[in-house]
Amino acid sequence: MITLTNADKALKTYYLDAVATQLDAVSPFYAAIEKHSAEVFGKEVKVAVVKGDNTRVIAGDEDGALPAAGSNRYVNLTSTLKNIYGTIEISDKALRASGNSGGAFVNLLNAEMEGLISSAKVNFSRMLYGDGNGYIGTITKTSGTTLTVSPIGRVYEGMTVDLRSTTGIMTGGDGLTVSSVDYGAGTVTLSATVEGTLTGKDLYVHGAYGKEITGFKAIFGTGDIYGLTRSSESILNPVRFTMTSLTEAGIMENINYMEAFCNNRPNMILCSYKTKSDIGALLGESKMQLSTTVLNGGYSAILFDGIPVVADRYCPDDKIYLVNTDDFVLAQLCDWSWLEDEDGKILKQVPGKAAYSATLVKYAELICKRPCAQCEISGF
Numbered sequence: 001m002i003t004l005t006n007a008d009k010a011l012k013t014y015y016l017d018a019v020a021t022q023l024d025a026v027s028p029f030y031a032a033i034e035k036h037s038a039e040v041f042g043k044e045v046k047v048a049v050v051k052g053d054n055t056r057v058i059a060g061d062e063d064g065a066l067p068a069a070g071s072n073r074y075v076n077l078t079s080t081l082k083n084i085y086g087t088i089e090i091s092d093k094a095l096r097a098s099g100n101s102g103g104a105f106v107n108l109l110n111a112e113m114e115g116l117i118s119s120a121k122v123n124f125s126r127m128l129y130g131d132g133n134g135y136i137g138t139i140t141k142t143s144g145t146t147l148t149v150s151p152i153g154r155v156y157e158g159m160t161v162d163l164r165s166t167t168g169i170m171t172g173g174d175g176l177t178v179s180s181v182d183y184g185a186g187t188v189t190l191s192a193t194v195e196g197t198l199t200g201k202d203l204y205v206h207g208a209y210g211k212e213i214t215g216f217k218a219i220f221g222t223g224d225i226y227g228l229t230r231s232s233e234s235i236l237n238p239v240r241f242t243m244t245s246l247t248e249a250g251i252m253e254n255i256n257y258m259e260a261f262c263n264n265r266p267n268m269i270l271c272s273y274k275t276k277s278d279i280g281a282l283l284g285e286s287k288m289q290l291s292t293t294v295l296n297g298g299y300s301a302i303l304f305d306g307i308p309v310v311a312d313r314y315c316p317d318d319k320i321y322l323v324n325t326d327d328f329v330l331a332q333l334c335d336w337s338w339l340e341d342e343d344g345k346i347l348k349q350v351p352g353k354a355a356y357s358a359t360l361v362k363y364a365e366l367i368c369k370r371p372c373a374q375c376e377i378s379g380f
Helices: 004-023 028-033 092-097 104-127 248-261 273-285
Strands: 034-036 044-050 072-078 082-091 136-145 146-150 160-165 175-183 189-190 202-205 237-240 268-271 292-294 301-306 307-311 319-321 328-332 354-366 373-376
Touching: 004 354, 028 104, 028 268, 028 307, 034 354, 072 301, 082 092, 082 104, 082 136, 092 104, 136 268, 146 301, 189 268, 189 319, 237 248, 248 273, 248 292, 248 319, 248 373, 273 307
Parallel strands: 034 328, 237 373, 268 307
Antiparallel strands: 044 072, 082 354, 136 146, 136 202, 146 189, 160 175, 160 202, 175 189, 268 319, 292 301, 301 307, 319 373, 328 354
16 A cells, blocks of 8 residues: 555655656756766855966976976855755645555656656756846836747746846736746736836746856856956956857857867857757758767757757857866755655645645756856857
């Protein structure tokens, strides 16, 4: 007979490893970067990186003085671990109904875990390209209760959002539900009407402001990062190029620049699905054979000068990132694990409800050790 004890055991023994493995394949970029706890100190992440080049190998006179030993110049990148949670919920009725059928119980857990994995992949991938604040999109036009949002791809029906201006959450804009989304028209309808001018205001994931991992929007931004002032630390400033139109020669020129002046050849090109198609078309127009490869996690990618071109739904259409995944690390206190109570139980009754919940946790932060060796192409 299926009991809470059996369910707990199943979640610990059979599901955790499988779920953790699937969540490590959130995206090709996520699958390619290192994940470990070496830089975690308490609740903080501290990474010491070398900046500049202290020349130690020089030519000299045959009988002259030997060169003095150089010393590495270090800078400490510091950030806090972000708390990432994923929760499943099983009603008491459903649990009792499957009590005498192991197959029904397995199907019940499988459905919950598949939903959790799907949600985790979507939201973790969004965080990788975000600003650490849960930014979703900007309202560009309003018509009654219908809002035009750009980009629209980060919004989905049932999502809970906050409506923010530059001064904080707008009055009445806290915890709104997205009632419907029209991806073709680029519009959303919220569960309530918010007074005031909404054009130019931003949508954020409810309650996530300042609590998400440091994503690409922050790494390639202009604000201070990792506890340092960007203007005083050149290592924090990525390379930025503007292209008026997307061309094969232009992309190649930027790759060559990174190799020649940043001593770093990108090993992954990140872009949107639209831009990936455009790059594929460029390669086809040049009569080049379109080469492909399979990356960690089973992802397929086309190759540009031997570098995999990877598409992600959360990468903007007007951006291309030339990155070296060796410069990134997901510093984590632990891998995905179940939140347990003092008795070691995973499933707990939801207060005031005839249901039980279990929560997966991960405490992590994304660190780019050398933002100066990464490149953003925009403007095309």
